[in-house]
Amino acid sequence: MKKLRPIMFVGTGSDVGKSVINAGFCRVFLQDGYAPAPFKAQNMSLNSFATADNLEIGRAQAVQADACGIDCRIEMNPILLKPTGNQTSQVVLNGKPAGNKSAREYFNETDRDALFREAMKSYDTLAALYNPIVIEGAGSISELNLWDKDIVNMRVALHTQAATYLVADIDKGGVFASVYGTIALLPPAERDAIKGIIINKFRGDVSLFDDGRKKLHELTGKPVVGIVPYFTDVFIEQEDSVAVESKGRTYLPGNVNIGVALLKHLSNFTDFDMLQRTPGVNLYYTDRPEELAKADIIVLPGSKNTLSDLRTLHEKGLAQAITTHHRAGKPLYGICGGYQMMGAEMRDPDGVEGDIASLPGLGILPVTTTLAGGKQTRRCSFVFTDGGAEGEGYEIHAGSTPTSRPLCRLNTGEDDGYYLNEATWGTYLHGIFNNASVINRVLRQVNTDVHAEADYRMLKEEGFDRLAQLIRDHVDVSYIYKTLEK
Incomplete structure (x- = not known):
């Protein structure tokens, strides 16, 4: 198969659906004959999984690996933060505990360049084996106070030369301000890396957003390449504990x-x-x-x-x-x-x-x-x-x-x-x-x-295939493939 550039999904904020969109594209690429693999440099989650060699990674990357039809490995999530209190997290580095740190210690006292290099070693290992690498960002890409400490968002996009797509959750409200503001705040090189916008969790008639699609393109200069509907009937394991809020009480x-x-x-x-x-x-x-x-x-x-x-x-x-x-x-x-x-x-x-x-x-x-x-x-x-x-x-x-x-x-x-x-x-x-x-x-x-x-494995496979079809039905996949050409 032709070698593709990596693709990256970043967000206007947390819980906008990056992990699920990522999993959907992992399955799309697999169905199309490629050998994809997921990657997220740094993850913060209490939902984790064990690799075959007894190491620990974020559950989202294990799920995405399933969508790729491969076993998960530590290089897919080299840095995992597991909150232990309001301001403290256990740092899991390359699958093993590396101590507990407060947010201040982690962001201000760790060598960010060293962590980034460590993460990129993992990326390079994956890139030599799989095609394409499907990268996920974390939270919002326009947190100005954290830019110099970034090891998971646009620094990764630029380093890997990934075709990057901004995911926004319209169900939260304020989608125009969040998308425009996110892109407007980016430095020119990072803004240029954004190839398009995906509007996620849309309720109702998608055609009613035709005018909104045009306005976002005019405001940002970036095409809206997909409007993914809100769904509850596709089984995909969720990573973020925010998902618990939507469950029965x-x-x-x-x-x-x-x-x-x-x-x-x-x-x-x-x-x-x-x-x-x-x-x-x-x-x-x-x-x-x-x-x-x-x-x-x-x-x-x-x-x-x-x-x-x-x-x-x-x-x-x-x-x-x-x-x-x-x-x-x-x-x-x-x-x-x-x-x-x-x-x-x-x-x-x-x-x-x-x-x-x-x-x-x-x-x-x-x-x-x-x-x-x-x-x-x-x-x-x-x-x-x-x-x-x-x-x-x-x-x-x-x-x-x-x-x-x-x-x-x-x-x-x-x-x-x-x-x-x-x-x-x-x-x-x-x-x-x-x-x-x-x-x-x-x-x-x-x-x-x-x-x-239901059989658990069958349920997961059916979920990945249905998610991939949802992506194909509501996202311009052909446009995305064009941006992945070397």
């Missing part, structure tokens, strides 16, 4: 209601995508004790700061709602940090998460967790110890929780989790609810007529 009668405790540092919310798409299930997130108490099933999710979230559970009364639910014999399950919280005690003698040395857990499972430096990051397959379920998942966690009654046996020969009874268990495995055998085992505790029907 309340109990709905007549369904199997699964309440997920809404933690401040909730991580890997994609653990619940398959449950949420199971007919007859209403999965909702809540931090209100009275709302959580209505659930038929409660799930405690993963957390990037488990001790802090455990303390908040007690302070908000959620812990009481959870233990009352358990004493009533109702199903309760924990994943990763949620599993740790279900134990008798959590200890952090080395201050891995902060200044909380220890806290009593919910006292539901007879286990104790001790946090330590480093991180277990790996993919694995599993079989429940009683043989009643099996599948695939992945681990991303700090610390250990010795168990005397494991939930499952991993393909490594190791044990995982704690099995108290059919209605109560915990596990370190993210993605465990992507497996129909596990979902059905859980749902039968409440209603034997409700069960998972």
Whole structure:
């Protein structure tokens, strides 16, 4: 195939849909016979994934790699920031933890040029293997106060000579001001790198924006190459925790209601995508004790700061709602940090998460967790110890929780989790609810007529193909190919 220039999708702000547009084009290029790969120099997200060689990257790039039909690798996201508090993040460099830094320390005290060079090494590795590279920016490209610290946006566009497209979310409102302002603020070289505009999340009759398309072209000198409609019927795993805001928040009668405790540092919310798409299930997130108490099933999710979230559970009364639910014999399950919280005690003698040395857990499972430096990051397959379920998942966690009654046996020969009874268990495995055998085992505790029907991998493939068709129907793909010619 002909060698193409890289393509880059940047945004007028955060959560405008860059990741999804990127994934759609990854699949378009794959369908057209190319060998694409995604790249994002720096990502900030609590939603991450394990590579085949046991390293950690942002979930969005793992999803985009799936859309490309390839396995994810660390070069696709060499720098990952995982917020641990309002102003502090864990820095994951080339897939491994490199310490915690405040925003001030990260932006003002790290060697930005060194980080950029490190990121570009990853890009060069990918560019030698794949064609084209589909690059994603981060947030807004016109944050003037951060330009000299940029290692992910237009500095990448210029360095890679990528054909760059600006994505704007019309559903947020103010699309003319955001697009015009974003482009007008750019220095000339960066402005020249922008080849077109994609309007995303358009509701209603697209033809009604014909005049708007012309006005944007007149204002910016850049063509509007696509107007992508707002959609909810295409399954694509979301990266940003902002997506949780659009998910259910309340109990709905007549369904199997699964309440997920809404933690401040909730991580890997994609653990619940398959449950949420199971007919007859209403999965909702809540931090209100009275709302959580209505659930038929409660799930405690993963957390990037488990001790802090455990303390908040007690302070908000959620812990009481959870233990009352358990004493009533109702199903309760924990994943990763949620599993740790279900134990008798959590200890952090080395201050891995902060200044909380220890806290009593919910006292539901007879286990104790001790946090330590480093991180277990790996993919694995599993079989429940009683043989009643099996599948695939992945681990991303700090610390250990010795168990005397494991939930499952991993393909490594190791044990995982704690099995108290059919209605109560915990596990370190993210993605465990992507497996129909596990979902059905859980749902039968409440209603034997409700069960998972879809295959997770098939659901993802169908989603990528439908997204690619949506792109072809609403974006001038031929124009874009012309801008990618060397």
